[in-house]
Amino acid sequence: MLHRYLPITEEDKKEMLGAIGVETVQDLFSDIPKSVQFKGDLKIKTAKSEPELMKELSQLAAKNANLKDYTSFLGAGVYDHYIPVIVDHVISRSEFYTAYTPYQPEISQGELQAIFEFQTMICELTGMDVANSSMYDGGTALAEAAMLAAGHTKQKKILVSKTVHPETREVLKTYAKGQNLEVIEIAYKDGVTDAEALQNEMNEQVACVVVQYPNFFGQVEKLAELEVIAHQHKGLFIVSSNPIALGALTPPGKFGADIVVGDAQPFGIPAQFGGPHCGFFSTTKAFMRKIPGRLVGQTKDSEGRRGFVLTLQAREQHIRRDKATSNICSNQALNALAASVAMTALGKQGVKEMAIQNISKAQYAKKQFEQNGFTAAFNGPCFNEFVIDCKRPVKEINAALVQKHIIGGYDLGKDYAELSNHMLLAVTELRTKEEIDTFVKEMGNIR
Numbered sequence: 319m320l321h322r323y324l325p326i327t328e329e330d331k332k333e334m335l336g337a338i339g340v341e342t343v344q345d346l347f348s349d350i351p352k353s354v355q356f357k358g359d360l361k362i363k364t365a366k367s368e369p370e371l372m373k374e375l376s377q378l379a380a381k382n383a384n385l386k387d388y389t390s391f392l393g394a395g396v397y398d399h400y401i402p403v404i405v406d407h408v409i410s411r412s413e414f415y416t417a418y419t420p421y422q423p424e425i426s427q428g429e430l431q432a433i434f435e436f437q438t439m440i441c442e443l444t445g446m447d448v449a450n451s452s453m454y455d456g457g458t459a460l461a462e463a464a465m466l467a468a469g470h471t472k473q474k475k476i477l478v479s480k481t482v483h484p485e486t487r488e489v490l491k492t493y494a495k496g497q498n499l500e501v502i503e504i505a506y507k508d509g510v511t512d513a514e515a516l517q518n519e520m521n522e523q524v525a526c527v528v529v530q531y532p533n534f535f536g537q538v539e540k541l542a543e544l545e546v547i548a549h550q551h552k553g554l555f556i557v558s559s560n561p562i563a564l565g566a567l568t569p570p571g572k573f574g575a576d577i578v579v580g581d582a583q584p585f586g587i588p589a590q591f592g593g594p595h596c597g598f599f600s601t602t603k604a605f606m607r608k609i610p611g612r613l614v615g616q617t618k619d620s621e622g623r624r625g626f627v628l629t630l631q632a633r634e635q636h637i638r639r640d641k642a643t644s645n646i647c648s649n650q651a652l653n654a655l656a657a658s659v660a661m662t663a664l665g666k667q668g669v670k671e672m673a674i675q676n677i678s679k680a681q682y683a684k685k686q687f688e689q690n691g692f693t694a695a696f697n698g699p700c701f702n703e704f705v706i707d708c709k710r711p712v713k714e715i716n717a718a719l720v721q722k723h724i725i726g727g728y729d730l731g732k733d734y735a736e737l738s739n740h741m742l743l744a745v746t747e748l749r750t751k752e753e754i755d756t757f758v759k760e761m762g763n764i765r
Contacts, residue, residue, distance in 0.1 A: 331343070383720055385398050385588075385589060385725075387723060388723045388724065388725050389724050389753045390724075391725060391726060391743050391744055391749070391757060392725045392727055392728060392744060393727075393728065393742065393744025393746075394483075394727075394728035394744070395456070395483055395485070395581070396583060396589045396592055396595075397583065397584050397702075397744060398589060398744075398746055399562065399585075399747065399748065400672070400747060401586050401588065402659070402660055402663040404659060405586040405656050408656075409652055409655050409656050414432070414652065414655055427625060427626055429651060430627070431626050432651075432655045432658055433452070433612075433614045433651065433654060434614045434615075434626050435658050435662070436451070436452065436654045436657060436658040437449040437451065437613070437614060439658060439661045440561070440600050441600055443564040443565070444569050444570060444571055444578040444580075444600045445569030445570060445571025445572050445575075445578075446575070446600035447600075447602050447603045447606070448600065448601060448602075448606050448609065449599060449601075450598075450599045450600075450609045450611045450612060450613050450649075451611060451612040451654065452582070452596050452599075452611070452651070452654040453579075453596075453599050453611060453650070454594075454595070454596075454646070454648075454650060455593065455594070455596070455597045456483075456579065456580050456581030456583075456595065456597045456598075457483070457485060457486040457489040457581075457597070458489065458597050458646070459579035459580065459581075459597035460482075460528065460558050460579045461486075461489050461490045462493075462579075462599065462610040462611075462646065463526075463528075463579050463599065464490055464494070464499075464526055464556065465493055465644070466554075466577065466601075466605065466608050466609075467553070467554040467556065467576075468497060468499055468525040468526070470525075470605065471525045471526070471552060471553060471554065473523050473553065474498065474499050474500055474523060474525065475499070475500050475502060475523045476490070476499055476500065476501045476524075476525055476526055476528065477502050477504055477516065477520070477527045477528065478490060478501060478502070478504065478527075479504045479506065479511040479516075479529045479530065480503050480504060480505055480506050480734075481509070481510060481511055481529070481530055481533035481535060481539070482529065482530040482533065482534060482558060483530065484534065484732075484733040486530075486558065487503065490528070499525070502519055504516045506533075506535075508696055509533075509535045509537040509695065509696030509705070510537050510538075510539050510540060510696075510698060511529055511533070513543055516544065520547055520550055520551060522551045522552075524553040525553055525554065526553050526554040526555070526556050526576075527544065527554075527556065528556045528557075528558070529541070529544055529557055530557070530559070531559050531560075531563075531570060532559075532560055532563050532701040532702075534742075535703065535705050535742065536680070536703025536744075537699070537700050538567065538698065538701065541557065541568075541570060541573035541575070545575070555574060555575050555576050555577075556579065557570035557573075557579075558578075558579050558580050559578055559579075559580040560580060560581075560584060560701065561580055561581075561582055561584055561598070562584040562669065562672055562673050562676065563676070563701045563702075565669035565670045565671075565673035566670060566673035566677060567673070571600075576602060576605065577599070577600070577601045577605065578600045579597065579598060580598055581595050581598075582595070582596040582598050583596065585656070585657040585660040586656040586657050586659060586660030594650060595653065596653035596656075596657055597650070599611065607630055609630070610644030610646045611646045611649055612628055612649055613628070613629055613630050614626055614627070615627055615630075675746075675747035676701060676702035676746055676747055677700075677701060679745045679746070679754065680700060680701065680702045680704060680744075680745040681700075682751070682754060683704075683743065683749075684700070684704045686755065686758045687706050687761070690758055690759075691762070691765075692707065692708075692761070692765075693706065693707045694706055694707075703742055703743060703744045704743055705737070705740050705742050705743070706727075707739060707740055708739050708741050708761075708765065709765065710765065711731075712726070712728075712730075712731060712739060713729060715741070715761070715764050718764045719761075719764070722760050724756075724757055724760060726741065727742050727743040727744065728741065730742050
């Protein structure tokens with residue numbers, strides 16, 4: 319058999335056309351004026367048999383620099399972390415793989431329990447009271463948090479640090495435009511949010527202050543100092559976090575954060591060309607009824623048995639549109655499950671050890687670069703990313719590194735003009751001493 323899936327036969331086509339009352343496929347386009355109809359053949363390749371097609375696609379795929387055959391030092395929001403084998407085994411089970419999201423919650427107990435466990439673990443990591451069932455990604459979660467703050471405070475000004483991921487800031491601006499909100503970016507100093515610049519922008523019109531922890535440069539923000547400024551005029555303090563980092567760093571909730579968001583990709587979700595991911599959204603009890611998306615709660619049925627339900631459903635599908643907290647209509651159930659399985663497999667001690675390895679290996683790599691003549695842009699404490707000055711275009715360096723089967727770091731010049739020729743490097747627990755030493759050596763040779 320030449321096909322992986324059964325193709326439509328000519329008899330199938332004839333039967334379907336007859337059922338809708340036409341004779342040919344062209345009859346379906348009879349309402350379109352002939353003057354605008356395309357005439358001729360499309361400039362595409364002729365159809366191939368399945369073996370021929372599979373061979374061609376495999377050859378094209380082989381040209382990609384993948385994480386199995388290449389050593390990666392690229393982070394900037396998507397990371398190469400250890401994924402326990404059990405993760406793929408669990409999420410591949412048909413009852414999870416095809417469930418999508420629980421629209422009939424009373425019969426989706428397994429799915430709901432998995433989401434409930436995800437919410438619980440996110441709360442433990444962030445130090446917050448309640449978390450939702452997940453968001454599309456970290457950027458969406460942060461933008462939704464800012465919208466919640468604006469709605470709650472009735473203020474129109476959002477202060478966001480320039481050390482927040484550039485793409486996330488763009489998502490925030492897109493959300494804000496529709497709500498007629500003003501987004502003001504706060505400058506950084508020595509790789510972290512400039513507290514003085516933040517203080518200068520603070521007033522009664524500020525709905526919230528948004529920072530990232532660790533930030534886009536990998537630096538650890540001084541949340542205690544920033545929280546005091548953020549809460550001066552009843553604005554909310556929103557923190558976007560790397561969940562693995564929270565295995566070692568003090569949770570934002572301990573610093574008085576009102577909302578903690580982030581992307582669960584580091585837990586059990588492959589890089590897979592940048593998505594799909596799974597955002598998380600956690601907050602205090604004060605904002606429990608304003609959380610976007612879904613919330614799974616634990617209850618008992620009429621016979622006293624433990625069960626799970628969708629609760630506090632404040633989406634436009636359930637209540638009046640003008641009263642809805644968000645237009646988010648779904649959640650990343652499968653990826654949330656992957657994150658839950660990964661966190662469960664690792665356990666508290668495993669997550670902590672994983673975080674510590676990221677810190678120590680990044681510190682080792684940074685020290686090796688400095689000993690080999692490179693300059694680190696920032697000197698404060700960092701998690702698993704740091705910035706080095708390459709003294710030449712990063713694009714050229716990365717092109718040379720690929721020839722050595724190494725995926726280099728992120729070109730910061732794309733988003734920060736003042737950091738032209740600077741590379742953001744990520745060193746996770748998967749990177750070995752040998753790989754780091756080889757990378758430093760090759761960077762030195764290219765320079």
